[in-house]
Amino acid sequence: MQAKTPSESVAILTDLVLPGETNPLNNLFGGELLARMDRAASIAARRHSRRITVTASVNHVAFNRAIPLGSVVTIEAKVSRTFKTSMEIYIDVWIEDRESGIKNKANEAIYTFVAVDETGRPIEVPAILPETELEKQRYDAALRRKQLSLVLAGKMKPNEATELKALFTE
Numbered sequence: 001m002q003a004k005t006p007s008e009s010v011a012i013l014t015d016l017v018l019p020g021e022t023n024p025l026n027n028l029f030g031g032e033l034l035a036r037m038d039r040a041a042s043i044a045a046r047r048h049s050r051r052i053t054v055t056a057s058v059n060h061v062a063f064n065r066a067i068p069l070g071s072v073v074t075i076e077a078k079v080s081r082t083f084k085t086s087m088e089i090y091i092d093v094w095i096e097d098r099e100s101g102i103k104n105k106a107n108e109a110i111y112t113f114v115a116v117d118e119t120g121r122p123i124e125v126p127a128i129l130p131e132t133e134l135e136k137q138r139y140d141a142a143l144r145r146k147q148l149s150l151v152l153a154g155k156m157k158p159n160e161a162t163e164l165k166a167l168f169t170e
């Protein structure tokens with residue numbers, strides 16, 4: 001299977017925040033943002049693997065800035081690292097300033113997707129070759145995040161999480 005670059009998987013969704021999607025503070029409802037990020041991430045995972053993909057876990061979400069009603073929101077998702085059958089998808093969320101058009105970072109999230117065959121069994125995905133400095137940083141830290149996610153899910157013993165242990169012994 002031929003390796004791919006993160007830019008080959010990039011998925012960008014730009015949409016408005018409408019009244020039915022807000023909370024009582026008139027900001028985008030958190031669950032609505034999670035769903036939009038899941039959609040963008042699933043397209044990125046699909047573009048990388050060209051397989052059926054499912055969300056295996058949401059590893060990290062930071063709601064750093066509220067997103068007001070009427071905002072133009074851009075969600076950019078791309079594969080940051082692949083393992084055997086799983087892919088880490090890094091998602092950046094931007095709000096566009098109405099007057100200047102300048103985009104300011106509002107949130108970010110990290111999802112894990114798994115490619116599956118027609119019977120739902122995990123199947124191998126192409127490797128990834130990070131190109132930019134940011135892509136390389138995200139790639140390098142992804143194994144640590146995977147181990148943390150597996151430990152929290154009870155799928156890995158803490159003493160097997162070599163990358164996590166290294167954080168505390170360096």
Ligand SMILES: CCCCCCCCCCCCCCCC(=O)SCCNC(=O)CCNC(=O)[C@H](O)C(C)(C)COP(=O)(O)OP(=O)(O)OC[C@H]1O[C@@H](n2cnc3c(N)ncnc32)[C@H](O)[C@@H]1OP(=O)(O)O
Nearest residue numbers: 042046047054055056057083084085086112114122149153
């Ligand atoms: C192309 C352009 C147009 C595109 C056009 C759009 C098309 C778009 C199609 C629509 C697509 C919609 C997709 C929406 C996304 C859903 O809405 S999917 C619905 C929500 N998700 C689900 O229902 C998934 C349910 N869970 C499962 O099916 C199974 O648990 C899984 C995820 C397949 C894993 O199966 P398993 O038996 O645990 O398999 P296992 O071998 O242990 O693990 C497989 C891999 O997952 C990893 N893993 C498992 N759990 C975790 C965890 N908690 N944390 C991190 N990694 C984990 C393992 O480490 C392993 O990784 P590798 O080392 O192989 O890389």
